[in-house]
Amino acid sequence: MARQVGVTTETVCKWRARFVTHRLDGLGDAPRPGRVCTVTDEQVAELVRLTLETKPKNATHWSTRSMARRAGMSQSTVSRIWRAFGLKPHRTESFKLSTDPLFVDKVHDVVGLYLDPPERALVLCVDEKSQIQALDRSQPVLPMMPGVPERQSHDYLRAGTTTLFAALDAASGKVIGSLHRRHRTAEFKKFLAKLDREVPAGLDVHLIVDNYGTHKTEPVRKWLLAHPRFHLHFTPTGSSWLNLVERWFAELTCKKLQRSVHRSVPALERDIRIWIKDWNAEPRPYVWHKTADQILDSLAGYCRRITDSGH
Known part of the structure; x- marks a missing residue:
């Protein structure tokens, strides 16, 4: 089986043993180690909406600290979400559209x-x-x-x-x-x-x-x-x-x-x-x-x- 699938014999033995013990339920991924995610998809969507559609009362743009206080998250969490969605409230770029009729x-x-x-x-x-x-x-x-x-x-x-x-x-x-x-x-x-x-x-x-x-x-x-x-x-x-x-x-x-x-x-x-x-x-x-x-x-x-x- 290992030669046919292209994996090691240890891998075959591990998954066969899980199937023997738990049948089909044993073929699913077991819970992985590490901290459980505490930020839901709804919270991420709300943070993105606040960043794009609102401004703080005392500033022209959001910072990670002010958004963390507004959204009830940590500053590092806000920073990670902004990086994932390519949001940079501190940056601006200039442009000008020509009104020349020709x-x-x-x-x-x-x-x-x-x-x-x-x-x-x-x-x-x-x-x-x-x-x-x-x-x-x-x-x-x-x-x-x-x-x-x-x-x-x-x-x-x-x-x-x-x-x-x-x-x-x-x-x-x-x-x-x-x-x-x-x-x-x-x-x-x-x-x-x-x-x-x-x-x-x-x-x-x-x-x-x-x-x-x-x-x-x-x-x-x-x-x-x-x-x-x-x-x-x-x-x-x-x-x-x-x-x-x-x-x-x-x-x-x-x-x-x-x-x-x-x-x-x-x-x-x-x-x-x-x-x-x-x-x-x-x-x-x-x-x-x-x-x-x-x-x-x-x-x-x-x-x-x-x-x-x-x-």
Whole structure:
């Protein structure tokens, strides 16, 4: 029997002995050792309902301690149930639904450039990172030591601001950057002229930009008419996540600007130029995967969860 079933002879002997003694009742699982469960399914369902549908009187969200007092359970029990159901009342995530009437068309346009770019053309994601501050800490930075992280004073001294105009090549990941103290139409035209000089003459240029006012002024429109190889593609309002250069700005902030110390704007601009040069030495393109239909289906799911969203 052990060879036929594929178990040990001890297992066969144990279950045969239980059958001989208790007949069919002996084939069921015997009570297992350990503490008997004291939380019923009804109590678990009520705790989940309270977490999802109610709030404490003196707070914006439940904690394990406040829910334990409300539900009459231990804090560890509440924590285990929340983990089992993936409930995290202490966390929030932000979102914004675009109200652009041409939202669907613009999503298809921009995503189409990412997934199927035109031949003999360059797709550049363009935006400005304005108000980059040159900050100097009020006291010297204490370097990291074993067991002690780097320490910076919480207050700082402002030395001025600058604006970075950047164009990210969606295919190669290279960046064309230009620094200006202001971000008006005049500066944007200068940046367009720089792109015209640096992009080979035989290529069309498709620029993905947001709806900032300087991108739509009359001088910019005239410049575009005089340079017909440039084509502007606007992201929907409130949809900066569609522009890949925003991801590059986040990397610049995290790896260079967030913890740096600069006593002057020229020093800040010099470090930004060095960082762009190092990036272009080994560029890493961001690969877009989702199709426009997948994005729209995901957003439709959000809308269905929001009452009176109007979408």
